Amino acid sequence: IFNSQLPPGTTSWPINEKILQGSVQNLTTFRTNCCFRGAAANKFLFSNENKLVSLAWPRNIRKIFPYSATPTTTIADSSLKLRVMLLGFLKPDKFAWTSFYRGIKAAHSIRKKLLGIIRQRKMDLVEKKSCHADDLSSYLLTVPDDGGKFMSELETADKIWGSIIGSQDSTTTAITFVMKYLAEFPDIYDEVLKEQRSIAEKKIPGEPLNWKDPQNMKYAWNVACEVLRLVPPIQGNFREALTDFTFSTFFIPKGWKLNIFVYIYWTPNTTHKNPEYFPQPEKFDPSRFEGTGPIPYAYIPFGGGPRICPGKDIARLVILVFIYNVVGKFRWEKLIPDENTVVVPVPLPAKGLPIRLYPHST
């Protein structure tokens, strides 16, 4: 995505031009067009000033990297992104041993697969075996934008792919870390179990949850919120600077958003660990979310502003239904007490969080 912004002909790619255009369009419509508006929004972006990593490029950066827009850049995770940027600037096919290159290849084959499904869906639509309201791909293929323009197959593939990643990986990450923290804090587990049993006891055996039940899972949701605070599944997102401003010692001019070396990128990790908003930030404490909870824009696992995650209520439902079923049936222990967390790009326990389940006796 980043390198598709280089002037044409400056690098060669193992994937074709159209696919890149698909990505850029995806980025443009889904990402870089979105900006925060208003004072509260600015606060959200910059309230984590004390922790965000800021990186100054050497003065002669333009000579070294002619496509750099500016000698200064602000990035959240210098090492990872720097590597991606540098590999992108050079020719990635020269780096076949890197995960970046394998990622590009994997992306290519996933797009191919999605394109096959989309073409089949198009035929189904023509043969009237399916209609626009059937699913996301049918909808994207048949409903034009405000200007009457239809999406290309590649754009449709990118949107579907983005939705799969955005909904699947984020929610499973949240659930995984709910399991981890409940194993680590038996008192908190007991509270969750008590709440879930009070719901289950009002049901006849085998009766499923209804729409009202999740409203009564307040404690379980506080636990999930605390998990999302400490381990936000999504590491942040791109934004555009709407006004000139100074961040730390760096001047950020209006209009900056994203190019090969510059990111305007917000991240929940640092804001969520700011003691001003979350006293003893490393402590796992679901009671932070009782009452009115944290102040606006201090707690941002789902982002904020006009582009806040549209799937957050579905995610809440999925997480709570999962907790109801698993806590209601089992207690568990972790098999690796000090398992590390890796971020690839969502956080995951390095060994997959192996656990031993103990069914409740009654």
Ligand code: HEM
């Ligand atoms: C725990 C689960 C989830 C987390 C932590 C999460 C987090 C996020 C975040 C941080 C953003 C960026 C928001 C921003 O830039 O301000 C986002 C965007 C998005 N999410 Fe989620 N999400 C979750 C679940 C879901 C689910 C279940 C769906 C769909 C069913 C979904 C669909 C989307 C979409 C389509 C966007 C892009 C919205 C746009 O750009 O306008 N997400 N999500």
